[in-house]
Amino acid sequence: MRFCPRCAAPLAQTEVGGASRMACADVACGYVHWDNPIPVVAAIVEHEGRVVLARNRSWPENMYGLVTGFLERGESPQQGVAREVKEELDLDAVATSLVGVYPFERKNELIIAYHVEAAGAISLNEELVDYRAIVPARLRPWKFGTGLALADWLRGRGLEVNFL
Numbered sequence: 001m002r003f004c005p006r007c008a009a010p011l012a013q014t015e016v017g018g019a020s021r022m023a024c025a026d027v028a029c030g031y032v033h034w035d036n037p038i039p040v041v042a043a044i045v046e047h048e049g050r051v052v053l054a055r056n057r058s059w060p061e062n063m064y065g066l067v068t069g070f071l072e073r074g075e076s077p078q079q080g081v082a083r084e085v086k087e088e089l090d091l092d093a094v095a096t097s098l099v100g101v102y103p104f105e106r107k108n109e110l111i112i113a114y115h116v117e118a119a120g121a122i123s124l125n126e127e128l129v130d131y132r133a134i135v136p137a138r139l140r141p142w143k144f145g146t147g148l149a150l151a152d153w154l155r156g157r158g159l160e161v162n163f164l
């Protein structure tokens with residue numbers, strides 16, 4: 001982001017509120033790019049006793065992850081996560097419970113992770129190319145972002161956590 005979205009003047013590194021931020025060079029405009037983390041909902045989808053991990057079209061061959069997405073205006077995180085599971089896997093959320101909230105600094109996101117018990121027949125939308133349904137005891141979480149939620153969920157079920 002190099003120009004002010006409000007007045008089109010250049011942005012410059014400026015000390016605002018105790019941190020260096022990109023702010024409008026026109027002091028009268030006063031725009032500040034706060035760059036606050038954006039909330040993202042993530043689903044540990046449990047379907048027929050297995051956890052469904054999906055591979056996004058743009059991801060490398062062996063990378064599978066949780067269903068995630070941004071919230072719509074006016075939507076609760078719980079509604080949002082159920083909507084994402086329906087959109088991406090065509091499964092209906094039967095029960096949702098919060099696993100935890102996790103900062104993900106690399107993407108400047110805040111992950112709100114849910115366990116979603118889901119029913120129906122899996123059908124992937126165009127964002128996804130493949131999925132794996134894995135029994136919980138065989139899951140290998142990754143050590144960042146949504147993987148930390150998966151690890152907490154496994155611990156909560158009394159399972160040993162073996163990171164990838």
Ligand SMILES: [Zn+2]
Nearest residue numbers: 004007024029
């Ligand atoms: Zn401006």
